[in-house]
Each structure stands twice: as structure tokens, then as C-alpha cells.
Amino acid sequence: MPAVVDLEKCNGCKGIEGKEKGTSSCVEDCSVECITLVEDDPSSAPQGREQHAVINQEECTDCETCIDVCEQEAISMLEEE
Template identity: 40%
Template sequence: MPAVVNREECVSCGTCVEECPEEAIKLDDEEIAVVDPEKCTECGTCVEACPSEAIHIE
């Protein structure tokens, strides 16, 4: 399973977008992180980088 973002905990900082080595994350129109499951390799970089702990891998 790809990384999952808890929309209620995301603070729209963009750190995950910057840190993702696969460019699998972008901010949507509401500035909330969204993971592209086709690109996500479940490396966990975004989980470690997220300051609000809004991302996890199932």
C-alpha cells in the first residue's frame, strides 16, 4: 500500500513534496498532500519528514 495522508493532520507545509525521492506527492487545490499510488515506492521518507506526523504507510 502506498503512503496515506491524514487530511485533518496535514499542515500544508510541503516538506513531503520536497523530500519524496519519487516525486509521488503533490499539494492539491486545498494545499493538502496527496500521494500518487502509481509512483509511491513505500520508502517512508515522507513519513519521517512530516512534521505533523500526518503520513503513514499501511
């Protein structure tokens, strides 16, 4: 099953050195480039973030790399129903 981002936990890598807007740990480390960043309005977004990650589940290869690199522990594998 593909990986999924918990949108309450993802802070867009806010405050992590070298991860300014437009970059993030998960985006940099996904080998198939199936994670994209979507812009947020910091005044209304959770944790005042500027962006959040979205995973293309059709392209995700279930490698679990992004789970390990996310300091927010915001990514998990989607459980099969």
C-alpha cells in the first residue's frame, strides 16, 4: 500500500535547516519523485506552515524512505482495508 501524509502533522519541514519553501526532506529523498509540495496560507494552515506534502499514490513504490526522513512522523503506509 502507498505512503500517505497526515496533514495535521506535516509542517512542511518548517524550521529545518536547508528546507526552505519549495524543498522538503521527503521530496528530496523520494527516489521516484512522486511527492509534491502544495502551498499553504500560513495564517490559516496547521502549525503556521507555508507548504505541505502530497504523495501521488499511483507512482509510490512503497519503499518507505520518506517515513524515515520525516522528522514530524507525518508519513505512514496506508493500511489495507
